[in-house]
Every structure is written in structure tokens, then in C-alpha cells.
Amino acid sequence: MSSSRGRPGTLPSEFDPRVLRRHVLRMANRGQSFHVACAFSIIEICSVLYRRFLRYDPNDPAWPDRDYLILSKGHGVMALYACFYEIGWLGEADFENYFKDGTHLRGLCEADVPGCEVTSGSLGHGLPIACGIAFGLKRKGSDRRVYCIVGDGEMNEGPMWEALLFAAHQKLDNLVVIVDANQFQAMGRTEDVLGLEPLPAKFEAFGCRTIECDGHDPVALERAVSSFAAPCGRPGAIVARTLKGQGVSFMAGDNRWHYTKVSDEIYARALAELS
């Protein structure tokens, strides 16, 4: 497991979910951006991966021996930015200038941002690329691992299922797909738009060893990710049951926070809950 393989330097942060959510809110407020709720639902997932599992160099996001975190649902990118800030890959100016002219941080995951790995604002791209990386690493005999966070709405995309077929066929047991099953997509409840359930059974049927857990419970997430440590000849899948907007009472389960901007007043109210 990556934690036993170690990483360069010491753990730069505890990746406290409350702190990460405060970072997201600050960016959203400073930049008058959106997708706050889409980032909130993957905060614990990102926190657990960066704190416990991912092997990376705090001084170099492109460290050649790193594990890969591929954010396939690119609209959750502020959760990654929050982690990058904790690691030190981003600084104050990046947050304060978010969405200002000339910022290198965009509202969706872009491959040219160190640490982001892929461009995934258009859905259905990240998982196929993650499969190629995992396939390549296995061919090289590397023990580096690939984690790919996908959205439940994103599973509407055909290439996601193409990629799962490939992952199972090529026995990519160095790949763990984590579904942010936050129950919503842009314009409504996932089950109302294009029903996906039973998601765990679908991932099993596509050849993944699948675990379902509470995606906001760090202990449950750690247990789930740890269970994929030993190679088993199958890709891993975690259906993380989450809630869009989790962490701030008036955002949780309210799909308006997919696209609503965070005013100064909203920012103050939300921060008060996370202090």
C-alpha cells in the first residue's frame, strides 16, 4: 500500500475536511465561481486519498514516481485545489485571484495545472485516461497506483462503460474507481434524469470488485480503499454514497449550489458552520 511505500518528506497537512471546505468557499466567493456543491461531495474522498494513500512529492506535483489521482468529474476541481493549497502546490494569490483575468486555475479540471493530470470538464474523459495510465504502469511493472474519482451523473457517458470493460479485461487491479454518488447531476436527481441504480451491481457486472460505503465517513473510506491494497486481478470500485453540497446545512442536498454563486453574505453564513 502506498502508505507503507512512503512518500518524500512528511505529511504536509491533515487535510481536515472542514478546512478544505473553507478553502472551496473562499475560492468560490473570491472568484464568484460555481460548482461548490460538486466539490463538497468529494471532500472526504480527496482528504482520505491525500492524507492516507497517495504517494506524492510536496515539492513537485510532477514527481515521476507519484501515484495518480484522476478527477474525471472535472467540475469538482475546487476540492483538488483545496488539497493542493494544503500541500503547498497553490498559494494565497491563487485563491485570491481565482477567476480573475490571467488566473491559471480554471473552473474545471485542466491538464496544464500541476497536479490536475487531465482535462475533464467534458465528462467521460478521465476514466479512459486513468485506464491507459494504469495499463501502462502494469506493463512497466510499477507499483504506482491510480485512483479515479467519477461522478454518478458522469456515468451517463458511454466511454465510462467502455473504460470499465477495458479495465476488467486487462485486469487493472492497480486502479480504483471511486464513484461520487451524490444523487444529483446538473439539472436534477440522477435517478430522475437517467436512472443508474443499482450502481454497485452494475460495477460488479462490469468486472470490478466493488464496495459501497458512506462517502463522507473517513474511516469507512479508508477501510474501503485499504481493501484494494492486495492485487486481486480485478479493478476496484467504491460506490461512495455522498450528498451534493455536504458540509453546509443549507447547501446539502440542494442542487442550486451546482451553479449558484457564493455572495459575501452566503460566504459568512457558510463559514460560520465550518469554523
Added chain:
Amino acid sequence: MRDVLSDLIVAAARDDERFIMLSGDHGYALFDAIRAERPAQFINVGVAEQNMIGVAAGLAKVGFRPCVYGLSAFVPIRVLEQIKLDLCQSRLPVMLLGDGAGLVYSTLGVSHQCGEDIACLRPLPEIAVYSPCEAAELTACWHEARAADYPCYIRLGKADRPTVHAGPLPNTGPVFTHRSGGDAGGVVLVATGSMVSPCTEFARREGAACISVPRIKPFPDELPGMYRSAAKVIVVEEHAGTGGLWTSVVEQAARRRDPGATPPPMESVSLESAFTKTGGSWQHALREHGLADDQLAARLQRLISTSEHSGA
């Protein structure tokens, strides 16, 4: 050309462990040799082209040199967004082979025909586009693409036309396949891919010149100098009249600002903006577009005559 392509693929696999051939369940005998000699370096990813491009991107990210094969109707057309975002934005060294370009799959119908691949790829940043007419050009394009550290697309059209080059080519630049003084005050045909052979034959017969253009993007700077003193330039391609060789030629001519260097009159002979209506041989499919060998010769003859009249 396909035998040469098979040899190039096997040689690449033999010489470079990083070379991995990916196919979306197409290619048949083309891959017999690599499957026999280097089976681990050939991956049939199944009928899943979008995933195939993503997988190629991932492989390139961890140091491999993937080569993706598909019919041009699928690679690049079906997977254009994957090429743009997964390959071009990160400037990944992935080769794309689009086979059966133009109307080669004349019996199979519109789904397998492709007259728009060059037009779709030309506007994308970072990618090179090649359109070889025969083995000599394919070999030059292949080696240039293999050495590139960015994505490259090689368009493969009708592969069994009479050859026009006497031997290997030193590079992928435009090359005269025939010159008989026709470039000085006469007509110069500028062609690519499957149209190079009939245009060369016509040029030989009628005393015109013919230039083959194997590299479409970046478009060769030296081309205007090659037709500079022509009375007329006729651009011929088995591709849509928009976005391909014709567009490349006239865009380049319009942008040139050499004092006193007014470009010669230019004409386009290309696929019509229409889907094929019936099945049949390749020549039959071309006939629907006025590009069958006899039609092409007649059209070129008319355009030359017009040129002579206007020059008289």
C-alpha cells in the same frame, strides 16, 4: 502501401519497447505480422474508440509511444473531442492512423466513408496531419511522425494506385511527381493522397506539372514557390472542398504578401458536398462526385483549355 505499413509497424515494435499498437477491432491482415512477432505490443481494445484514445493518452503519459489505428470515419471523426482534449492539449506523442479515407469503403456505405477528416483536424492546435499517396510518402510521413513529440494523424486512402515516386523521399515536403515545363507558364496540378496518381498520369500525358503534398499540417511554406510562374493551379483531392488541401492552398496564397507576387488563378476539384447515394466500386463512388478517372481527366482537360483561352 499496406504491406509497407505492416512492415513499418513491426519494425517500430521491434525497435522500441515503448511502441504499442492499438486497434478498435479493425485492421485484419494488417496486424498479422505484429501479432505474430510482437503480440504483447498489439492491443485490440474492442469496438470502443473513445476509450481507445483515452487509453492511448494514458499510455503516453507514462512513457509509451502509442499508435492508434481506426477507419478514418471513426478515427478521427468519432473521437474528435478525445483527440482535442486528451491528446492535443497535452501535446502527447500519439500517432493516429485513419484508414479507408475518402470513399474507399464504397460498398459499405456512408458510415464508413470519410471526406472530412483533414478539415476536422486542421484547426486543432499541436497536431500534424499527413496524407501520403503511396508507400514512399507513407514511409517518410511515418518516420517523421514517429520522431515527433506531439500527436500526428496519417490519412490512409486508396492504397493500390500506380506509384509515382521512383524511390524513397527525403522528407514530407511537397514534391513534383512530374514537371515538363508545365510549371513555367503552364498548368500545375496540386494533389494529395489517392488523387496524386491520376493527376500525375494526366500531367505526363498533357504536358502539365503535378505536385504531391503529403504533409497538410503544418502546411509547407515552399509550395507557393513551386507554382509561382504557373498560368493556373488546379487543386485535386478526395476530400471535401472545404477544409482540406484546397483550403490550405488558397489560405496560404491569400496570406502571402510578397510584392508583385500575385498568385495564379486557382481551381478546386474535390468531393461534392453530398453523401454517396448508391454502392459499388470505388470508381463508381468517385463518379457520383465527378472524380472517376475518366471524369477527372475530362475536367482537368476543360480547366486547362479555359486557362489557354484566357491566356491567349
